[in-house]
Amino acid sequence: MSLARNLVLKTSGLKPVEALVRKSFLFRPLVTRFIAGDTVEEALKESESILGNGPRITLDYLGENSHTEAEALASCATYATMLDKIDAVSAVTAWKGDQKGTEPLNISIKLTQCGLDQGSEFAEANYRKVVQKAAELNNFIRIDMESSAYTARTVEIVTRVHKEFPNTGTVLQSYMHRNDDDVQHVIDNKMRTRLVKGAYLEPSAVAYQEKSKVDEKYVEQSKKLLEFGTYPAIATQDEKIILELKKFVEEKGIDKSGFEFQMLLGIRRDLQSSLVQEGYNVRIYVPYGDQWYPYFTRRLAERPANALFMLKNMFKK
Numbered sequence: 001m002s003l004a005r006n007l008v009l010k011t012s013g014l015k016p017v018e019a020l021v022r023k024s025f026l027f028r029p030l031v032t033r034f035i036a037g038d039t040v041e042e043a044l045k046e047s048e049s050i051l052g053n054g055p056r057i058t059l060d061y062l063g064e065n066s067h068t069e070a071e072a073l074a075s076c077a078t079y080a081t082m083l084d085k086i087d088a089v090s091a092v093t094a095w096k097g098d099q100k101g102t103e104p105l106n107i108s109i110k111l112t113q114c115g116l117d118q119g120s121e122f123a124e125a126n127y128r129k130v131v132q133k134a135a136e137l138n139n140f141i142r143i144d145m146e147s148s149a150y151t152a153r154t155v156e157i158v159t160r161v162h163k164e165f166p167n168t169g170t171v172l173q174s175y176m177h178r179n180d181d182d183v184q185h186v187i188d189n190k191m192r193t194r195l196v197k198g199a200y201l202e203p204s205a206v207a208y209q210e211k212s213k214v215d216e217k218y219v220e221q222s223k224k225l226l227e228f229g230t231y232p233a234i235a236t237q238d239e240k241i242i243l244e245l246k247k248f249v250e251e252k253g254i255d256k257s258g259f260e261f262q263m264l265l266g267i268r269r270d271l272q273s274s275l276v277q278e279g280y281n282v283r284i285y286v287p288y289g290d291q292w293y294p295y296f297t298r299r300l301a302e303r304p305a306n307a308l309f310m311l312k313n314m315f316k317k
């Protein structure tokens, strides 16, 4: 992975750097490009304007690693409120709910927000309640994938909850050495899965470091999911890869209704709308909340131009 990416991911974890980025006006335009606001109302307003143009949404209430059980319970209460508010959105009310994967607005959550650091059973119980509520509202809960310290537990927990509630699924990362096995696992268990390249700083013992290898695995694993998976989500802004996968789908005669492309808010809007125009299902990941800093730094690290902007401005007064 690139030097700039590693540098941004490492330095952004330092408390003085975080304080500087949070208070500097220089970063505001980038923050508002990637993040839909502090409140669920702001995020829903942004979502409704996106829905009007064709893509669907997955909402993310930003935050990771609850520090206490009380914090985890508060996050789960927020998820429940989000589900109720989503249920009142007109596009959701109008949705017939008859086509798998086409819910206009679902949510993506993190197991560490549900209390994974406080205990696996505690987090699983909290997550199960959120999924149960979503099932009652005919909605879907996606568990985002976090750093490698959580991968195995995330796959195990989601698999257990999915056996009870099919309206949940997770995310797999192509940079992980274990990912071929995980892709086979979600296919065998008919779990709806989003495939990403992976956004965390991981050691070579667990993850591929060369971008070319991560990309190669991404293409290979996407093809497997598209052919054999259950409504997979191909989540990337990589135009070259998207082009290759569109060709693959056409050659194999895979129906466009059987999968979706996913992209992040504020990145490659041109590509998002051209895919919609070509008749593909597209879902935009819309994050909101005041805990935006870790998410924001991962977005900066992904792109050399963003990373250089951050590194240059970090040292300005």
Ligand SMILES: Cc1cc2nc3c(=O)[nH]c(=O)nc-3n(C[C@H](O)[C@H](O)[C@H](O)COP(=O)(O)OP(=O)(O)OC[C@H]3O[C@@H](n4cnc5c(N)ncnc54)[C@H](O)[C@@H]3O)c2cc1C
Pocket: 143, 144, 145, 146, 171, 173, 196, 197, 198, 199, 200, 235, 236, 237, 238, 239, 262, 263, 264, 267, 268, 284, 285, 298, 299, 300, 302, 303, 306
């Ligand atoms: C919907 C969605 C959900 C995700 N969920 C997770 C998750 O749960 N866990 C996880 O680890 N990762 C997640 N990610 C992040 C993912 O792992 C990658 O870090 C991220 O998508 C960038 O990789 P890429 O596939 O776009 O390819 P890259 O090779 O990084 O980028 C390809 C091209 O996309 C554009 N681009 C990419 N990122 C940016 C950016 N930040 N700013 C401007 N342009 C950019 C550039 O044109 C770049 O050349 C998610 C990504 C998406 C799209």
